Amino acid sequence: MRRDLIQHVESKYLRQDVTSFRTGDSVRVHWKVKEGEKERVQAFEGVVIRKKKGQHRATFTVRKMSFGVGVERIFPLHSPRYEKIEVLTHGDVNRNRLFYLRGLKGKASRVAVQEDTEAKAAAKSSKGA
Amino acid sequence: MKGLIGKKIGMTQVFNDEGNLVPVTVIDVNTCQVMGKRTPEKDQYSAVTLGFGEVREKVLTQPVRGFFKKNNAAPRRHLKEFRVSPEEAAGFNVGDAVKADMFAKGQLVDITGITKGRGFSGVMRRWSFKGSQTKTHGTHEYQRHPGAIGQRKTPGRTYPNKKMPGHYGVEQVTTQNLSVVAVDVEKGLVLVKGAVPGHNDAIVYVRPSIKVAMREQHKAARG
Numbered sequence: 125m126r127r128d129l130i131q132h133v134e135s136k137y138l139r140q141d142v143t144s145f146r147t148g149d150s151v152r153v154h155w156k157v158k159e160g161e162k163e164r165v166q167a168f169e170g171v172v173i174r175k176k177k178g179q180h181r182a183t184f185t186v187r188k189m190s191f192g193v194g195v196e197r198i199f200p201l202h203s204p205r206y207e208k209i210e211v212l213t214h215g216d217v218n219r220n221r222l223f224y225l226r227g228l229k230g231k232a233s234r235v236a237v238q239e240d241t242e243a244k245a246a247a248k249s250s251k252g253a
Numbered sequence: 254m255k256g257l258i259g260k261k262i263g264m265t266q267v268f269n270d271e272g273n274l275v276p277v278t279v280i281d282v283n284t285c286q287v288m289g290k291r292t293p294e295k296d297q298y299s300a301v302t303l304g305f306g307e308v309r310e311k312v313l314t315q316p317v318r319g320f321f322k323k324n325n326a327a328p329r330r331h332l333k334e335f336r337v338s339p340e341e342a343a344g345f346n347v348g349d350a351v352k353a354d355m356f357a358k359g360q361l362v363d364i365t366g367i368t369k370g371r372g373f374s375g376v377m378r379r380w381s382f383k384g385s386q387t388k389t390h391g392t393h394e395y396q397r398h399p400g401a402i403g404q405r406k407t408p409g410r411t412y413p414n415k416k417m418p419g420h421y422g423v424e425q426v427t428t429q430n431l432s433v434v435a436v437d438v439e440k441g442l443v444l445v446k447g448a449v450p451g452h453n454d455a456i457v458y459v460r461p462s463i464k465v466a467m468r469e470q471h472k473a474a475r476g
Contacts, residue, residue: 126453129262132440133279137267156272181266181274205272 137180139202147172147222148215148235151186153199154207165207168197171215171235173222175201187225189233194226214238255335256460257282257355258305259443261366263453267434267444277434278449280364280457283441285351288332289324290342299339303351304329305456324348331456354438361430361462366451371422375399380416426450430462 145151152169170188173196182201187194199206215235225233262279269275288304308330310318321328324347345351356362376382376399385396399418403411428450435444449457 126262129281129440129442130265130279133267133277133435133437133442133444134265158271180268200268200274202268203272203274204268 131179134180137202139204141208142201143209143211145172145209145211146214147175147220148217150212150215150235152210152212153186153197154210155199156205156207168199169212170195170197171222171225173225175220187222255301255337255341256303256333256458257285257351257353257443258303258331258333259285259457259459260306261449261451261453261455261457262442264448269434275434275446276448277444277446280443280445280449280459281441282351282353282443282459284329285441286326286329287345287347287349287351288326288329289320289347290345291334292342293339298336299342300334300336301342301345302332302334304332306330333458335460352438353436353441353443356433356436356443356459356461358433358435360433361465362433362445363427363429363460363462364431364445364449364457365425365427365460366449366455366457368422368424368426368450369452373419374421375418376416379418379421382416430464 143151149172150170151172152167154165154167156163157166168186168188170186172184173187174185176183180200180202183198184201185196185198187196189195214237216238217235222235225235259280259282262281264276264278266274267277282305284305284307286304287301289302291298291300291302293299304326306329308328310321310328313321313328318328326348371378375397377384377397382399385392385398388396399416402415402417428448431445431447431449433443434446436442437444443459445459451457
């Protein structure tokens, strides 16, 4: 009963339009930024290196290189503050958590792209547009 | 009306209007009901008695059963009087259900509960003493001790109320000015930001913030 009530509360905060993606995928997160009164959308593009489970508490970490510096950002998967998540490519990886990317630079730090899914993703995005 | 009786369900996190995750305690106030009233004519003061939680009549003693029978109300496990002005009390009839919508989102509330029992605790847990500052240099068996408890010949005694080890917890504590994050009238839930005294399933009293009320009073007095 205790669990039921907590779950009832938490279920209200679940996003219904969660995009499915996996670690290794390249994604573009359209994050809403508030500047004073105005709100604008800022994209954060990179590789998903970790997904954490947990109902509405689930998060994922996106890593990118910005002017030669590695930047990682953790997003709540059910946050109302992003507009959408675009999946750009599906990565071909053998790990669930890609922390080894932190130690790599340049060409070595790229994630191999799954070939067949790349075409699929392209077809999908063209349909959506 | 000056409060509700509730049950602490537990803690979780929810997104607020800005989209940030905030920690909340879920409080169930589902079965709150007016069980009786105190009137200035009869009792020299004015109050409303609320009941909470269902109970089988069989487990109650005759005098308690008589109280429910007299007021023609279904038995409740927990009873609590809330002092209200006679004008306010007029709006409540015995048998009325009191709903969570008494509180609004953003309102500040005080929550009273009985804290978790910690048994016989040392000074580090009970009074947040720092303990020994070193584990080496010859220190042994002294890492969680209280240190000195007084001076020398003068005064030659330990002062009263010196913080020492002893029983800790199981005391009534009120946490003030917790903001209400959400109210679910249908399920009878109140979500407040932050922690609340007591274990899960503990009985808590939710009242409008006394500090806010005092502030308004002062403002009114000043004109």
